[in-house]
Amino acid sequence: MFTGLVEAKSRVLSKEPLGAQGARFxxxxxxxxxxxxESIAISGACLTVVSFDDHSFSVDASPETLRLTTLGxxxxxxxxxxxxxxxxGARLGGHLVSGHVDGVGTITSLKMVDEMxxxxxxxxxxxxxxxxxxxxxxxxxxxxxxxxxEGDVAQLLLIGHTRAVTTLGxxxxxxxxxxxIDLVARYVERLLSTREA
Numbered sequence: 001m002f003t004g005l006v007e008a009k010s011r012v013l014s015k016e017p018l019g020a021q022g023a024r025f026x027x028x029x030x031x032x033x034x035x036x037x038e039s040i041a042i043s044g045a046c047l048t049v050v051s052f053d054d055h056s057f058s059v060d061a062s063p064e065t066l067r068l069t070t071l072g073x074x075x076x077x078x079x080x081x082x083x084x085x086x087x088x089g090a091r092l093g094g095h096l097v098s099g100h101v102d103g104v105g106t107i108t109s110l111k112m113v114d115e116m117x118x119x120x121x122x123x124x125x126x127x128x129x130x131x132x133x134x135x136x137x138x139x140x141x142x143x144x145x146x147x148x149x150e151g152d153v154a155q156l157l158l159i160g161h162t163r164a165v166t167t168l169g170x171x172x173x174x175x176x177x178x179x180x181i182d183l184v185a186r187y188v189e190r191l192l193s194t195r196e197a
Contacts (some may be wrong), residue, residue: 002041004094004136004143006081006166007031012074013056021063023072024050027080029057039099041083043167044141044178045069046099069101069178070140079167081141094143095136096183103127105139105179107171108153115160119171120153123179128152130181130189138180142166 008030018024027042034040034057038049047059066072074080086092103124111118121139123131131137131149138144142162148155163169171177 001086002046002083002097002099002141003086003090003092004083004097004138004141006083006142008082009165009167010080010082012076012078012080014076015074018060021066023061023066024058025061025071025074026056026058027082029053029055030082031057031084039085041081041085041097041099041141042071043069043080044097044099044138044180045071045101046085065101068103070104070176071178073176079170081166083141095138097138097141097143097180098183100180101178102181103179105154105177107173107175107177110171110173117158117163117169119156119158119168121156121177121179123152123154125152127179127181128154130185132182132185135185136182138178140167140177142168 010027013026013028016024034049034052039046049057050060051058061071105121105123108122109120131146131154133146133149135146137146137154144156146154147157158168
């Protein structure tokens, strides 16, 4: 479980094939400690640390992860957001994030307003019904508040701090981003659908 509050940016050091369709990634490590088997969110996708040293760590991505996220598009040198799993008793400053990416969205507009950026992202149609005004949406692992939702397009606001400490500051129109809908919305939908059955 995560909060959507990115702890650090990192870069892809290498990407190698793993089996027929998976991949092993090596990332630059900004953390002074990691543990084998630890869960870590890579631009919103929860993966497992399979090896590490003082300067880097590795994760394995399944074909399903590569298919449903933007991780399959990563190459050496690309920037990513990192967040370690939430520890018991820690403050929950963002919202509950599972690290299970629901789909890929596309940035449709960016507009600077002083130090802030108004951002619109087209959410996959099958997910847009889970997005609510003043609700939460995770974009590349970052917990954001939805200002408006019009059809399949969510409007969000990035403050200067978020732009500086995450990869969202480098987004451009057409950029593809990992989307995770609010966990509560997912469970409400499931409860309602089983009640109607």
